[in-house]
Structure formats: structure tokens, C-alpha cells
Amino acid sequence: MKYVLVTGGVVSGLGKGVTASSIGVVLKACGLRVTSIKIDPYLNTDAGTMSPFEHGEVFVLDDGGEVDLDLGNYERFLDIKLTRDNNITTGKIYQYVLDKERRGDYLGKTVQVVPHITDAIQEWIERVAVIPVDGKEGPADVCVIELGGTIGDIESMPFIEALGQFSYHVGPGNFCLVHVSLVPVLNVVGEQKTKPTQHSVRGLRGLGLTPNILVCRSAKVLDENVKEKLLQFCHVPAANIITLNDVTNIWHIPLLLRDQKAHEAILKILNLQGVARQPKLEEWTDRAKLCDALHDPVRIAMVGKYTGLSDSYLSVWKVNMSSYQFMHTLMHEQALLHATVACHKKLVVDWVPSTDLEDDTAKEAPDAYKAAWNLLKGADGILVPGGFGDRGVQGKILAAKYARENNVPYLGICLGMQIAVIEFARSVMNLRDANSAEFDPDTRTPCVVFMPEGSKTHMGGTMRLGSRRTYFQVTDCKAAKLYGNVSYVDERHRHRYEVNPDMVPEFESAGLAFVGKDETGKRMEIIELPAHPYFVGVQFHPEFKSRPGQPSALFLGLIAASCGQLDALLQNPSHLSKPIPGRISSNGVFLPKVYQNGHQKGHTHMPAKSLVNGNYYSNANGVHV
Ligand code: GLN
Numbered sequence: 127m128k129y130v131l132v133t134g135g136v137v138s139g140l141g142k143g144v145t146a147s148s149i150g151v152v153l154k155a156c157g158l159r160v161t162s163i164k165i166d167p168y169l170n171t172d173a174g175t176m177s178p179f180e181h182g183e184v185f186v187l188d189d190g191g192e193v194d195l196d197l198g199n200y201e202r203f204l205d206i207k208l209t210r211d212n213n214i215t216t217g218k219i220y221q222y223v224l225d226k227e228r229r230g231d232y233l234g235k236t237v238q239v240v241p242h243i244t245d246a247i248q249e250w251i252e253r254v255a256v257i258p259v260d261g262k263e264g265p266a267d268v269c270v271i272e273l274g275g276t277i278g279d280i281e282s283m284p285f286i287e288a289l290g291q292f293s294y295h296v297g298p299g300n301f302c303l304v305h306v307s308l309v310p311v312l313n314v315v316g317e318q319k320t321k322p323t324q325h326s327v328r329g330l331r332g333l334g335l336t337p338n339i340l341v342c343r344s345a346k347v348l349d350e351n352v353k354e355k356l357l358q359f360c361h362v363p364a365a366n367i368i369t370l371n372d373v374t375n376i377w378h379i380p381l382l383l384r385d386q387k388a389h390e391a392i393l394k395i396l397n398l399q400g401v402a403r404q405p406k407l408e409e410w411t412d413r414a415k416l417c418d419a420l421h422d423p424v425r426i427a428m429v430g431k432y433t434g435l436s437d438s439y440l441s442v443w444k445v446n447m448s449s450y451q452f453m454h455t456l457m458h459e460q461a462l463l464h465a466t467v468a469c470h471k472k473l474v475v476d477w478v479p480s481t482d483l484e485d486d487t488a489k490e491a492p493d494a495y496k497a498a499w500n501l502l503k504g505a506d507g508i509l510v511p512g513g514f515g516d517r518g519v520q521g522k523i524l525a526a527k528y529a530r531e532n533n534v535p536y537l538g539i540c541l542g543m544q545i546a547v548i549e550f551a552r553s554v555m556n557l558r559d560a561n562s563a564e565f566d567p568d569t570r571t572p573c574v575v576f577m578p579e580g581s582k583t584h585m586g587g588t589m590r591l592g593s594r595r596t597y598f599q600v601t602d603c604k605a606a607k608l609y610g611n612v613s614y615v616d617e618r619h620r621h622r623y624e625v626n627p628d629m630v631p632e633f634e635s636a637g638l639a640f641v642g643k644d645e646t647g648k649r650m651e652i653i654e655l656p657a658h659p660y661f662v663g664v665q666f667h668p669e670f671k672s673r674p675g676q677p678s679a680l681f682l683g684l685i686a687a688s689c690g691q692l693d694a695l696l697q698n699p700s701h702l703s704k705p706i707p708g709r710i711s712s713n714g715v716f717l718p719k720v721y722q723n724g725h726q727k728g729h730t731h732m733p734a735k736s737l738v739n740g741n742y743y744s745n746a747n748g749v750h751v
Contacts, residue, residue, distance in 0.1 A: 127255050127265060128396040129301050131289055132272045133335070135326025136308040140343045143196040144379055145306050145370060146272040147203040151380040152389045154204055155405035158398070159266040161259045162200040163251060164193070164213050166274045167282040171217035172210070174589075183456055186618045186670055190592025196272060198457060202673050203380075206259040211250070216281060219246050239284050247288035248295065268396070277305075277329050290334035299397040305330060305337035306370075309344040309352065318344060318352045320359065327360040338395050339366045339388065347371050366391045377414035377674065380407060409675060417467055424471040424689045426462055427505035429478045429525040431518045458511050458539070461672035465685040468677045476501040480521030502528060507535040507660075507688030510542030512620070512667060516565035523549045535660040535687035537680060540621050543653055543663030544574045547625050547638070555636045564623045573633075577624040577649065590619050596642040596651035596666065603641040605652050605662055607696050608679040615642075615679075617666035624665060625650035660687030 130153075132146040143164075150160045170176055173184045174192030185198040191210025201208055223246050227237050256265035273289065275282045293301040307323040323342060330337055340362045342348055348356075348369040357364050368388045373379060383389065384405050393399050459475055466473035481487060482498035498521075502508065508529045510522050522542070526549040529536035538546045544562055551560035551573045562574035578588040597614045598606040609615050625633075627648045630640055642652030642664075655661035662680055672678035677685075686692040 127252075127296075127300070128268045128398065129251075129255070129292075129296060130268060130270045130304060130392060130396075131293075131301070132270065132304045132306060133277055133330065133337075134273070134275070134306045135277045135330065136322040138276050140306055140308055141370070142272060142274075142306045143199050144376055145304075145341055145343075146196075146270050147199040148379040148383055149304065149388070149392065150200065150204045150268075150270045151410065152383050152405050152407070153268050153270075153392065153402075155380070155384070155407045155410075156389055156393065156402035158268050158402055159260055159262065160204055160268050160270060161206065161255060161257070161266040162197075162204070162208070162212065162270040162272070163254055164196045164200070164272050164274065165282075165285055166194050166213065166215045167279065167285055168215060168274075169217045169220075169281075171215060171221060172213070184620070185457065186591065186620050186667065188593040188616075188618065192591065192620070194274070195457075196274075198460075198670065200270075201670075202460070204260075205673055205676075207261075208259055209254070209257060211254045211257070212259075214247070214250055214254075216284070219243060219250065219284075222246055222250075240287060243284045244288035244291060247285060248292045251292065267398070267401075277326055277333070283333075286333045286335065293335070299395075302339065302392050302395040303335055303337050304339040304341055304392070306341045306343065309342045309348060311345060316346075318346075318349060320352055320355045323356060324359045327362075337362060339368065339391055341368045341370055341388075343370050345372050375414060375417045377410055377417060380410050381414060413467065413674060416470075420467065420470060420472040422471050423474045424466055424469070424507070424685060425474045425476055425505045426684070426688065427476045427478045427502050427508045427525070428456075428458065429480050429483070429502070429508060429510050429522055431480060431513055456511070457667075457669040457672075458509060461669035461678050461681045462509070462685065464672050464674050464677035465681040467674075468682060469685050469689055469691055471685065471689050476505060478502055478525070480518035480525065483521035483524045484518075485520075505534070505688075507537070507684050509684065510536070510538045510545055512540035512542065514541070514564075519545065519565055523552075527553055530655065530658065530661060533659050535684055535692075536658075536662070537660075537684040538663035539667055539669070540619075540665060543665055544623060544625070546661070546663045547573055547633070547653065550633065550636070550638050551629075554638075555632065562623055573626050573629050574623050575626045576622055578622065589622055592618060594619050594666070595645060597645060598652075599641050599643060600639070603639065603654050603656070604660060604683060604692075604696065605641055605654060605664075605680060608683045610679070617664070617668055618670045619666045621665060625653075660684060660692060 130149060132142055132149065134140055134142040150162060154160045172192050173194050183195060184192045185195050186192055187197065187210055188207055189209050191213065193210060193213040197208050197213055200206065223237065223242055226232060251271065255269035258264060260266065273282060273285055305327060307326050309318050309320060309323060311317065312319055327337055340356060340360060353364060353367050356367055365387065368383060368386045370379065370382055373382065384407055389405055393402050462475065463473050478498050478501045482494045483502065487495040502525060508525055510525060522545045526536060526538065526546045528534065548560050548562060551557040551571065557571045559569060560571040560573045561569035563569060563572045563576050564574065579590050593616050595614050595616050600606065601611060630650065634640065637655065639654045639656055640650045641654050643650055651665045653663040660683055662683065664680060668678040668680050672681060683692060686695045
């Protein structure tokens with residue numbers, strides 16, 4: 127096993143995660159099998175209890191692990207499936223060591239950070255690195271380890287010490303340290319400053335780690351004299367200094383690494399030159415160019431709980447399109463983006479704070495109310511994502527009602543499905559006090575109820591987490607068709623409440639179809655309104671398994687319905703996977719034919735390559751859609 131450790135210096139939020147994932151992509155493109163480990167030096171055992179407003183969303187794995195979003199990056203970029211143990215936190219390590227101590231495994235010794243914590247970290251890495259994650263047997267060739275936080279943080283010290291020891295333990299030729307740093311531009315002349323990087327490399331060396339490769343984040347490409355300075359002061363050869371300048375979309379980042387031969391530098395350090403081939407990145411190149419060239423918008427209103435944060439969410443969305451922060455945006459956006467690119471449209475996400483849609487806001491803040499409704503009414507499709515608690519629920523119900531009554535494509539995820547069920551009960555079935563037991567435990571018409579898989583009395587650990595199977599009940603429904611007419615799908619869950627199974631017959635006779643259920647038939651997994659152009663709700667989270675080249679089936683359905691392509695897609699699923707007609711312009715930009723002069727006529731240039739070699743519409747299970 128070979129290890130690539132990625133550390134970060136100077137400031138947080140440099141895009142260490144996307145850099146580490148992109149390194150994995152390039153190594154994979156060289157024919158190597160790649161796995162990854164993310165180290166989060168915080169004390170929480172996992173991300174499950176952390177507020178999304180503080181830390182960003184929680185990512186859920188097949189095994190039910192609630193982990194850092196970066197694990198989602200690795201899964202999507204490398205098309206792998208990780209385990210909860212691929213996310214190491216200080217909390218997990220201490221818990222492991224303290225459990226051992228309580229069992230008496232340390233035989234009366236004084237238990238210390240060095241060597242007991244540092245040994246536990248190294249053992250953990252070696253144990254997890256060999257778990258196969260790409261569906262093949264046997265361990266991967268390379269494990270990319272990302273150390274969260276910034277060099278110098280107090281809480282990452284035990285990890286730095288452990289990784290220093292680890293580099294000696296695995297020996298030269300098996301360990302490559304990539305340090306991601308920042309080269310800011312301070313004055314009007316645009317001079318690129320190397321001092322922060324110099325300091326950060328010095329800090330790293332002081333802690334016993336020697337960087338092999340420097341990755342410099344900067345707005346523009348590094349000037350030659352700046353590189354010269356870095357190699358003088360940081361003692362890293364010129365070939366091992368890589369610039370990651372701002373790009374228009376994240377899919378360019380592996381290409382930037384490849385263009386600067388970062389893979390050659392890494393392969394040399396890891397003694398893998400003889401084994402690896404030249405990186406094959408055609409799919410990434412095509413997608414990056416296509417994404418730049420798309421400009422016909424599809425507007426999706428995302429109705430959620432953004433109070434006090436809508437601005438920062440907005441700015442994250444804008445920033446991340448031009449830089450490396452992309453990964454910290456919501457999972458839903460990425461799933462939407464994968465589907466939008468598949469439909470050759472440009473994604474526009476309108477954030478609609480659900481509370482702004484409510485009647486109270488009309489009185490208290492009429493401008494916000496008007497703005498929210500204008501966004502909702504201007505949208506081509508509506509997405510209501512998951513959530514917890516009753517804040518903003520009324521606004522989400524209004525959004526579902528609007529979508530249902532006006533034939534606007536709707537996808538409700540987890541809470542978004544429960545909301546749609548409540549709305550249907552209230553408006554269509556006239557059950558005015560229908561509610562979820564989550565929002566009103568004493569409701570007289572509980573159409574969404576607490577249904578733990580384990581104990582009904584014990585509150586802890588009652589969340590239904592991870593991959594569960596959904597069986598299609600009918601073949602003639604949009605969801606089944608979008609999933610490729612398979613009999614079941616495995617998707618990831620994270621919820622406590624579910625549609626009340628006792629009320630299902632009532633709902634069905636009123637016209638709400640439950641087209642997907644679990645193996646017992648008691649848990650409702652997918653709802654649909656058959657007469658509506660696209661009104662789908664799912665108890666699971668399809669966004670977790672969406673991939674750039676394999677959009678999630680139901681997100682693809684939402685986008686296709688929102689831009690008038692759903693019928694064509696359902697009739698002929700291969701419809702959109704044909705080579706995209708277009709040409710590469712003189713400055714290297716892919717121009718799809720359909721966007722030239724706003725119509726399809728008059729194109730005589732050479733056809734572009736297929737975007738995805740015909741497998742664009744597979745879902746994450748590899749099922750052809
Ligand atoms: N709060 C709801 C539940 O626990 C929905 C959860 C979610 O949307 N992830 O069932």
C-alpha cells in the first residue's frame with residue numbers, strides 16, 4: 127500500500143478536499159486503484175450531531191456512517207463506496223483507546239498521547255486502507271489521506287505526530303506528502319506573495335513532516351520567479367510545485383494537475399512509474415468543457431431552512447463555481463448539477479427560505495414574501511430537501527401545494543416527501559389537522575409517524591440510517607422507469623418518521639400512489655401523483671449516490687421534467703446519451719450545436735466526442751436508465 131497525505135497550510139477553506147479527491151482522480155486515471163481516508167481532528171465521534179449551519183451537511187454512507195462531506199467528494203470523484211471507518215476523528219480514536227484502557231488491555235501502563243493515541247491512529251489507517259472500496263477484491267494500490275484543519279492547529283498535533291511516525295514506518299517510496307498552501311495577491315500590481323507558504327512549510331518541517339509536493343492555490347497561474355522563490359525557500363523541486371488557479375468548474379481541477387504532471391511527481395516519489403500508464407481523462411475533459419459551454423438555464427427553486435444563512439449559502443454557491451469551495455455546497459446542488467449537465471442545461475438554483483413563503487411573512491416582511499413567491503413562481507422545478515424540526519414547515523407545505531396544483535415538477539426528499547403527504551391529506555382529502563408526529567406529537571390525524579427500526583421507547587440511536595432496499599410496487603410509474611425498470615433499488619436513509627402505514631389505503635383511494643415500499647410493505651419509500659407531469663417524493667436521499675457521469679435517476683427526472691425532456695427520456699432512455707453535437711471553438715471551448723445562434727440549424731463543424739461514452743444515464747448502482 128502506498129500513501130499520499132494531503133495537508134493544508136495558511137488558511138482553512140483552500141479546497142484541500144477537492145485537491146485530494148482530484149489527486150485520486152488522476153492516479154485512478156493512471157490505472158491505479160485508489161481509496162481514501164479523511165481525518166477530522168474535532169472531538170465529535172462523527173458528524174451526525176453537528177449542526178449543518180456550523181459544519182455544512184452530513185454525508186451518509188451505505189453502512190449508515192454519518193460523516194464529513196469530504197467523503198462524499200471521494201465517493202463521487204473516485205466512484206467508490208467508503209465505510210464509516212474511512213472517516214477518522216479525534217473522538218473515535220480516543221473512544222477506542224479509552225475502551226481498551228477500561229478493558230485493562232494496557233496492562234496497568236500509563237496511557238499517553240504518545241505512544242498510545244499515535245499508535246491507535248497508525249493502526250486505524252493501516253486497517254482501513256486495505257478495505258476494498260471500488261467493488262473489486264483486494265486492497266487498493268494507493269490510499270489518499272486528507273488531514274483536516276490547518277497545520278499548526280492544536281487539535282491536529284497527535285495526528286501530525288502519528289503521521290510523521292507513519293512515514294518512517296512505511297518507509298521511503300511508500301509515502302508522499304502533498305502540502306496545499308495559498309499564494310495571495312496583495313497589492314494593485316498583482317504581486318504573488320510566497321511568505322505565507324514559506325511559513326507554513328517551515329511549520330510543517332518543524333513538526334517533523336517534509337513536503338514532497340507543494341500545491342499552491344492562487345487566483346492566477348504562478349509566475350516563474352514566484353516558483354523560483356518557493357523552491358529556494360521551501361526546498362521542493364520545481365517539478366513538484368503545482369499551481370491550482372481559479373477555474374470555471376471543479377471538473378477542471380484534475381486536468382490542471384495532469385497538465386502540470388503532478389501525477390508524474392507523485393508516481394516518482396511512490397516508485398510507481400513502471401506500473402502506471404498515462405492518465406486517461408477524456409471523460410473529465412469533455413465534461414469540464416461542456417459545463418463551461420452550457421448556458422440555457424433550468425431554474426430550480428430549493429425550498430429550505432436558510433434563515434440567517436441564505437446570503438452565505440448564496441455566496442458559497444457563487445464562489446464555488448469559480449474556485450475550490452464547491453465541495454462544501456449542499457449535496458442536492460451537486461446531484462442537480464450532474465442531472466442538469468446530462469440534460470445539457472445550465473443549472474440555476476434559487477434559494478427560497480421556506481418561512482418567507484408563509485402568511486406571517488406577508489405581514490411582517492412583505493418584500494421578502496414577494497421575493498420568495500416570485501422565485502418559486504419563476505422556477506421550472508421545485509425541490510424540497512430533507513430537514514428536521516417544524517421551523518418553516520408551513521412554507522414547504524405551501525411550495526408542495528403550489529407545485530401540485532400548477533403542474534410544476536416537484537421532487538421531495540425525506541422531509542420533502544413527508545411534507546407532500548401532509549399537504550395532500552389537508553388539501554385533497556380535507557383532513558385539515560393532518561400532521562407529522564414530529565411537529566405535533568398529539569395530532570389527531572398523524573399521517574407521518576415515528577417508526578423506529580429498533581426500540582420504540584429508547585430515543586438514542588433510533589434514526590433509520592444507511593442503505594435500505596426499496597421494492598417497486600408497479601412498473602408503470604415514472605420512478606421505476608427512471609431507475610431502468612429494475613425491481614428494487616438500494617438508496618441511503620437518514621430519518622426517524624415515516625408515512626403512517628394505517629392511512630395508506632385512504633391515501634391511495636384519494637389518488638396518491640405509493641410506488642415504492644420496503645420489504646415488509648410497511649414503510650413507504652416512494653410516492654407519486656400519476657396524473658401530474660412529475661410529482662415524486664422519496665423517503666430516502668438519492669443525492670448521496672449521484673455521480674458526475676451517472677446522475678441520480680430521480681434528479682434526472684426532475685431536471686428532464688423541468689426542461690420539457692421527460693417524455694423523450696422515458697420513451698427512449700438512451701435519448702440523451704447520444705454524442706452531443708457541437709464543436710470545439712478556436713480557444714478550446716466546447717460549443718454544443720443546439721446553442722449556436724439559439725437554434726439548431728446551420729452547423730457544419732466537426733462533431734464533438736461523446737460526453738460519457740454512452741453510459742451517461744446509469745444510476746449509482748450501475749443500472750442503466
Ligand atoms: N425529520 C424527518 C424524519 O426524521 C425527516 C428527516 C430528513 O429529512 N432527513 O423523519
